[in-house]
Amino acid sequence: MEQRSNTFLENASEALKNTEQAKRRDSMARLTPLLRSAAIEDVGDFESLRQQMKQVRQHSLDNLDHYLTQFEQEAVHNGNRVHFARDAEELNSIVLDICQQHDARRVVKGKSMVTEETGLNSFLQRAGLDVMETDLGEYIIQQAVETPSHIVTPALHKSAEEVRELFKDKHDLGPRELEDTTDMVAEARQVLREHFLKAEVGIIGANALIAENGYSMLVTNEGNGDLCANLPKTLIVCTTIDRLLPRAEDATAMLRLLARSATGQSQTAYTSFYSGPSRDGDVDGPQETHIVLLDNARSEMLTGDYREMLECIRCGACLNHCPIFTSVGGHAYGWVYPGPMGSVLTPLLTSLEQSNALPNACTSCGRCAEVCPADIPLPDLLRDLRHEETREKLSPSRWRLGLKLHAWVSQQPWLYRALTATIIPLLHLMGRRRGSFTRLPFASGWTSERNFPAPQGKTFMQLYKAGMKKPNE
Amino acid sequence: MSESARSEIFAKLRTASRGGSAEAIDRERQSLQSAPAPMPPATEVCEAFLINVLKNRGSIDCAAGRGETVKAVAQYLYQYFRSHRLVAGNDPRLAAMPWRDAGVLPRFGGIEAGEPVALSFAQLAVAETGAIVTYTGKANPAANNLLPQHHIVLVDRTDLVATQEQAWTRINQDMEKRGRPRGINFIAGPSSTADIEGQLVYGAHGPRSWHVILLGDTPADILARAHSAVT
Numbered sequence: 279m280e281q282r283s284n285t286f287l288e289n290a291s292e293a294l295k296n297t298e299q300a301k302r303r304d305s306m307a308r309l310t311p312l313l314r315s316a317a318i319e320d321v322g323d324f325e326s327l328r329q330q331m332k333q334v335r336q337h338s339l340d341n342l343d344h345y346l347t348q349f350e351q352e353a354v355h356n357g358n359r360v361h362f363a364r365d366a367e368e369l370n371s372i373v374l375d376i377c378q379q380h381d382a383r384r385v386v387k388g389k390s391m392v393t394e395e396t397g398l399n400s401f402l403q404r405a406g407l408d409v410m411e412t413d414l415g416e417y418i419i420q421q422a423v424e425t426p427s428h429i430v431t432p433a434l435h436k437s438a439e440e441v442r443e444l445f446k447d448k449h450d451l452g453p454r455e456l457e458d459t460t461d462m463v464a465e466a467r468q469v470l471r472e473h474f475l476k477a478e479v480g481i482i483g484a485n486a487l488i489a490e491n492g493y494s495m496l497v498t499n500e501g502n503g504d505l506c507a508n509l510p511k512t513l514i515v516c517t518t519i520d521r522l523l524p525r526a527e528d529a530t531a532m533l534r535l536l537a538r539s540a541t542g543q544s545q546t547a548y549t550s551f552y553s554g555p556s557r558d559g560d561v562d563g564p565q566e567t568h569i570v571l572l573d574n575a576r577s578e579m580l581t582g583d584y585r586e587m588l589e590c591i592r593c594g595a596c597l598n599h600c601p602i603f604t605s606v607g608g609h610a611y612g613w614v615y616p617g618p619m620g621s622v623l624t625p626l627l628t629s630l631e632q633s634n635a636l637p638n639a640c641t642s643c644g645r646c647a648e649v650c651p652a653d654i655p656l657p658d659l660l661r662d663l664r665h666e667e668t669r670e671k672l673s674p675s676r677w678r679l680g681l682k683l684h685a686w687v688s689q690q691p692w693l694y695r696a697l698t699a700t701i702i703p704l705l706h707l708m709g710r711r712r713g714s715f716t717r718l719p720f721a722s723g724w725t726s727e728r729n730f731p732a733p734q735g736k737t738f739m740q741l742y743k744a745g746m747k748k749p750n751e
Numbered sequence: 752m753s754e755s756a757r758s759e760i761f762a763k764l765r766t767a768s769r770g771g772s773a774e775a776i777d778r779e780r781q782s783l784q785s786a787p788a789p790m791p792p793a794t795e796v797c798e799a800f801l802i803n804v805l806k807n808r809g810s811i812d813c814a815a816g817r818g819e820t821v822k823a824v825a826q827y828l829y830q831y832f833r834s835h836r837l838v839a840g841n842d843p844r845l846a847a848m849p850w851r852d853a854g855v856l857p858r859f860g861g862i863e864a865g866e867p868v869a870l871s872f873a874q875l876a877v878a879e880t881g882a883i884v885t886y887t888g889k890a891n892p893a894a895n896n897l898l899p900q901h902h903i904v905l906v907d908r909t910d911l912v913a914t915q916e917q918a919w920t921r922i923n924q925d926m927e928k929r930g931r932p933r934g935i936n937f938i939a940g941p942s943s944t945a946d947i948e949g950q951l952v953y954g955a956h957g958p959r960s961w962h963v964i965l966l967g968d969t970p971a972d973i974l975a976r977a978h979s980a981v982t
């Protein structure tokens with residue numbers, strides 16, 4: 279997928295012009311936090327639950343080579359072929375090789391952000407394969423030739439009306455009208471059922487890999503991932519090397535938090551653990567199973583300053599609670615992962631040069647860190663990235679100069695006080711009558727959207743000194 | 752597979768890892784605290800389970816013995832399909848049921864196109880999440896969970912555990928005895944999607960309806976109690 283992260287500001291203003299989409303985002307932003315908080319209340323002790331998950335995730339990452347070795351051994355013992363891919367291209371060609379070895383023509387896919395990251399679909403399609411997304415949201419945007427706008431609900435930007443028109447255009451509906459959402463879901467179910475039954479290869483992601491027994495865990499509500507895992511003759515699990523958990527029990531904290539944080543459910547309809555190809559006596563299941571483990575900068579993240587980002591469980595809560603994401607939507611971020619988690623991940627997985635606008639898409643309100651079930655300090659990580667951005671001179675030189683000047687003045691108390699003591703009374707006089715400014719030199723970015731309040735006449739230091747002289751008043 | 756990709760990735764991971772011995776790592780893992788389970792909606796485990804099944808948008812029933820079980824299944828079939836047929840895996844526990852007494856005609860095997868109802872006998876069930884657990888295999892082909900319109904699941908009261916941790920203790924014991932199943936499926940509700948404008952619709956790809964029948968001795972008014980806790 280072509281990256282457009284650095285035009286975030288332009289993308290965002292473009293997105294704001296679409297008032298219909300903005301309205302739908304608003305209603306999502308009103309509703310999802312309510313659902314989440316009701317569900318989280320129900321677990322009782324959210325804080326100790328997320329601390330427990332953090333401990334387990336940190337322990338797994340601290341000993342990742344150990345657990346990955348164990349997982350590989352167990353997975354091979356279970357009959358899988360395990361592949362390692364350094365980057366997106368390697369993953370894509372491993373998957374294509376497997377498909378070609380089986381002369382496969384049809385592939386069905388469960389939802390997988392990792393394969394969005396590697397651009398697997400278009401790679402396989404260019405090689406002549408018929409690739410069908412089966413998660414309803416992913417299916418909709420695949421038909422519309424668009425990209426996901428949310429990591430959990432990829433077709434969030436689409437209205438029911440748009441979906442109806444899309445199905446009318448792409449499906450052979452005859453006289454059927456698809457009156458409501460139920461009809462549209464039934465239509466997609468029918469069309470996709472055919473694909474499930476015909477596909478030779480199924481591709482799914484994994485929410486976790488269990489080191490002690492080589493199982494991979496898959497969490498869905500639709501059951502589409504499970505159909506991909508059980509019906510085609512060949513199964514390929516694509517995930518990243520950091521998804522390890524020591525034991526199956528260790529997934530419980532994650533499961534107690536994941537659905538509650540994502541959709542407000544206590545658990546998704548399907549939580550499945552798959553170990554490998556079908557056994558003697560099995561009636562169904564794939565004959566051959568592959569697990570492709572992608573690195574793509576994870577090993578660098580492990581040793582770097584942003585390691586905590588590897589603890590993300592992709593619940594989407596930080597998106598739903600972010601004032602920027604909910605205003606401008608996922609597409610403005612210009613790549614695969616949007617919102618606060620995406621603004622941290624994108625620079626790490628691509629480069630800061632290509633995406634330095636994203637860490638600035640933050641008001642530092644802190645809601646994301648508050649709700650994050652993995653307890654990732656997202657605002658801190660974003661601030662560190664902005665710091666790096668300035669250090670590496672990636673931000674516009676005008677900003678950097680301004681910041682430098684500000685820093686220098688702040689470090690000269692006499693000058694700072696002298697300047698504020700001159701400017702503040704002046705602004706006070708100028709703005710006295712109206713109480714605020716509608717225009718100010720050097721602050722048009724502020725005043726174009728809102729008024730700038732006029733200062734009250736004295737600087738903080740002046741008031742402070744006056745107060746110090748009369749301590750007992 | 753490119754061997755170099757594997758060794759390169761492992762080399763990087765080794766520099767990042769703490770490099771403790773397997774025993775030390777295991778000791779550290781064992782010292783981690785356990786994850787607190789949420790408060791159950793009722794103190795009695797059967798009731799908590801049934802309440803959570805209802806919350807997951809399943810429907811519930813109870814049956815004391817085999818005779819009542821086949822009757823409960825027959826009633827459900829007749830109510831929704833005016834039919835006597837269903838498909839079920841080759842589970843000896845299902846084969847031993849007196850189906851003819853209730854006029855049910857089960858076909859044992861994997862589900863085929865056009866069969867609307869499948870019956871499974873759960874290996875265990877979890878009160879905490881209102882989930883039933885099946886293992887893939889002859890006794891319960893995976894497609895039987897996924898392809899029918901209605902999925903009926905029998906749960907023996909003695910296979911009911913309170914928490915997810917307890918479920919894993921049971922599953923691990925089963926794996927010790929019988930080896931690792933290809934798939935372990937926790938099912939907590941009918942298949943659903945909210946991908947079109949956030950509106951919840953049931954029957955996305957899997958079953959539209961999910962019916963759980965709890966077998967064995969249960970308090971007489973348990974169904975009523977569970978229903979009143981949810982409405």
Ligand code: SF4
Nearest residue numbers: 590591593594596650
């Ligand atoms: S960063 Fe936290 S809140 Fe955001 S998706 Fe990841 S786990 Fe969820």
